[in-house]
Amino acid sequence: MTIKDEFHFIDKIKQTKNRQPQLVEGIGDDAAxxxxxxxxxxxxxxxxxxxxxxFLKDVSSPVDIGYKALAVNISDVAAMGGVPKYYLVTIAVPKNWSEEELVEIYAGMDEIASFYSMDLIGGDTVSTSDKLVITVTVIGEVQRDKQRLRKDARPGDSVFVTGTIGDSAAGLQILLGNLSVDEDNASAFLVNRHKRPMPQVKAAQLMSFAERISLNDISDGLASELNELCEASCVKMIIEKDRVPLSDSLRSLNFEQLDEWILYGGEDFELVGTVPPSAFDLLQKKCTDEGISLTKIGHVEAGPSEVLLIHNGKQTKLKKSGFNHFK
Amino acid sequence: MTIKDEFHFIDKIKQTKNRQPQLVEGIGDDAAxxxxxxxxxxxxxxxxxxxxxxFLKDVSSPVDIGYKALAVNISDVAAMGGVPKYYLVTIAVPKNWSEEELVEIYAGMDEIASFYSMDLIGGDTVSTSDKLVITVTVIGEVQRDKQRLRKDARPGDSVFVTGTIGDSAAGLQILLGNLSVDEDNASAFLVNRHKRPMPQVKAAQLMSFAERISLNDISDGLASELNELCEASCVKMIIEKDRVPLSDSLRSLNFEQLDEWILYGGEDFELVGTVPPSAFDLLQKKCTDEGISLTKIGHVEAGPSEVLLIHNGKQTKLKKSGFNHFK
Incomplete structure (x- = not known):
């Protein structure tokens, strides 16, 4: 791609007005x-x-690529218990991407940014050969002493997840042509879960009443994220496989690789964490009242850092391996 | 490149302790x-x-590449009147880069980061095909009402630059084999100015006494940066070419393209700005006392946004075009 006029391009992607009242200078000077x-x-x-x-250019539209590039970072902010405020975007663009496609990438980001009243405050666009590379930086905030860290799980805690798990991995397989789903609605739902993950910012905010919560977002797969919580907190987790919440669409597949997608698939961008059992019911009620499902899938025990999965009376250790994209 | 063990790699690039007392969580959770x-x-x-x-892999070492990737962002913070505090690094790495080279890139960043007591607080390392792409995000701070914007130039102001101009462009030509310099010291000096720019953070801090200063850093070339100041402030500038400070090394070249490098070369990462004439002498003295040269190269007038260069009694308008890297 060649941007003929950088200033003209910036005008195209620039917001017409600031959304955050605390923003003093957005795009236009040396820094924000x-x-x-x-x-x-x-x-x-x-x-x-x-x-x-x-991502693959022939599988995802520029709008979807932009949306997801920002969404995954917002999910990290949610996993710290915070709300997103600002973002910066740098793109290295090869010649086979047009300026119009680039503008669409930014439009996809603006779609989710405007939902959270986030401001685009900086970045860079450079040319490169071969493959497009996009980096998004997100800045958010969290009230002091309400930050949610991985190291805060304690024996006795309930382990929870928001939403449903495994949809994104199934959606990716549909996109790649490896999985055909008869039911159109199910197919569309799963593909959308892969292309348009919705970060659980609201759920993280509903947790703010709790004194202590450990939290992670599911980017690399449930097994990997649970292991990270255990390692950071030096605890053991017992997870009941039948409790892991699945969407009707995923459940309808009855595909042999289903378990793999649920445990190792990743990119659901749901939240997984632990909370003292005394606070679990209130947390679940607060989420349900807002239309967010939150499910207990197990509990925390003292012991070596490991994740044990219970299924049909058998216990297996979940390995840390996660999502491998297109490998 | 294939990073065999991501956690092992992070251990290699992680700082042993935090440098900024305000840092609560560095690398290791979902966000800092x-x-x-x-x-x-x-x-x-x-x-x-x-x-x-x-950058070209056969011209710059990984350490130099890392150093410069961070330095150019620190320069932007200096151009806002601030000091740098934290940085995040994302790298997309093709197979022909080794893990050792990658560690060296981070070592180059740490070299300048430790000089400013900056903390590496996050980022990402992914694989890509073909070419390495590195993005650095820097976070800094500036006292309220001491931020330095491009729009604050006023008629009557003195126009100044720090350091010397054009060295980096000459250094690049030496590196590319387009320019041979007999004198070894001069050659080493110019190449070093290209590979290892030193951001003018200290000079920006010495300006903090002044009520009003407009400021830019020279990344795209002196002509381009002066035009940006004029456009943002809606003023005209008169620049005297013979006043633009040159290093002895550059002056020794007597090369026909010298003027082009000085006006359009870029990447010197010096500061250029304007200050009310009543404050200029004190500003210059403060800088000289710290071993930093600061030179008046012209003045600001009311009028249309343009930059006029005076040389041998003739006046020419400086166009905005800047640095084109390897084109």
């Missing part, structure tokens, strides 16, 4: 400026998606 | 957390460097 709120902590994360590894 | 200082503004910027466009 914002006022942080007292009694809050700033949250920062950055993730990269590379063409051919995280 | 830090406390912002009251009465300060947060500064954020992100820049991307792509192999083949911004």
């Amino acid at each position: 400026l914002y006022k942080a709120k007292p009694d809050y902590l700033e949250i920062v994360c950055a993730d990269t998606m590379a063409e051919g590894v995280h | 957390l830090y406390k912002a200082k009251p009465d300060y503004l947060e500064i954020v910027c992100a820049d991307t460097m792509a192999e083949g466009v911004h």
Whole structure:
């Protein structure tokens, strides 16, 4: 791609007005400026998606690619218990991408950004050969002492997940042509779960009443995220496989690789965490009242850092391996 | 490149301890957390460097590439009047880069990061085909009402630059084999100015006494940066070419393209700005006392946004075009 006029391009992707009242300078100077709120902590994360590894040009539209590149970072902010505020985007673009496609990538990001009143405050666009690489940095905030860390799981805690698990991996297989689903609605649902993950920012906010919660988002797969919580907290988890919540669409598949997608598939961008059992019922009620499902899938025990899966009376250790994209 | 064990790799690049006392969580959870200082503004910027466009593997070492990728972002923070605090790094790495080379890129970043007591607080490493792409996000801070914007130039102001101009462009031509310099010291100096730019953070701090300063860093070339200041401030600038400070090494070249490098070369990462004449002498003295040269190269007038260069009694309009890397 060649951007004929960089300033003209920036005009195309620039917001017409700022959404965050604390933003002092957005795009246009050497860097952006914002006022942080007292009694809050700033949250920062950055993730990269590379063409051919995280997405395929003939499978995902530019709008979907942009949407997801931002969504995965918002999910990280949610997993810290916070809300997203600002984002920066850098793109290295090869010649076979047009300026119009690039504008659509930004439109996809703006779609989810506007939902959260986030501001695009900076970035860079450069040319490269071969494959498009997009990096998104997100800045958010969380009230002090309400940050949610992986290391805060304790023996006796209930283990929970939001939403349903495994949909995104099934959706990817449909997109790649490896899985054919007779029922159109189920197929569309699963593909949408892969292309348009909805970060659980609201659920994380509903958890703010709880004194202590450990939290992770499901990017690399349930097994991997549970293992991370156990390692960071030095605890053991007992997970009951039949409790892991599945969507009707996924359940309808009855496919032999179903278990693999549920445990190792990843990219559902749901939240997984632990909470003292005394707080679980209230947490679940708060979520249900807002239309968010939250399910207990197991509990935490003292012991070596490991995740044990119980199914049909048998116990197996879940390995840490996660999502391998298109490998 | 294939990173055999991501956790092992992170251990290699992770700092042994935090440098910023306000950092709450660095690398290791879903995102980083830090406390912002009251009465300060947060500064954020992100820049991307792509192999083949911004650097060549056979010309720059991995350490130099890492150093520069962070330095150019620190320079943007300096151009806002701020100091850098944290950085995040995402790298998309093709197979022909080894894990050792990747560790060296991070070592190059750590070299300049430790100079400023900056913490590496996050990022991502993914594989890609063909060319390496590195994105660095830097977060800094500036005291409220001391941020330095491009739009703050006023008629009557003195126009200044720090350091010397054009060295980096000459250094690049030496690296590319387009320019041979007899004197070894001069050659090494110019190449070093290209590979290892030193952001003018200190100079920006010495400006903090001034009520009003407009400021830019020289990434795209002096002509381009001056035009940006004029456009943002709706003023005209008169620049005297003979006042633009040159290093002895550059002056010794006597090469026909010298003027082009000085005006359009870019990547010197010096600061260029304007200050009320009543404050210029004190600003210059403060810098000189710290061993930093700061030179008046012209003045600001009311009028249409344009930059006029005076040389040998003739006046020419400087166009906005800037640095084109390897094109």
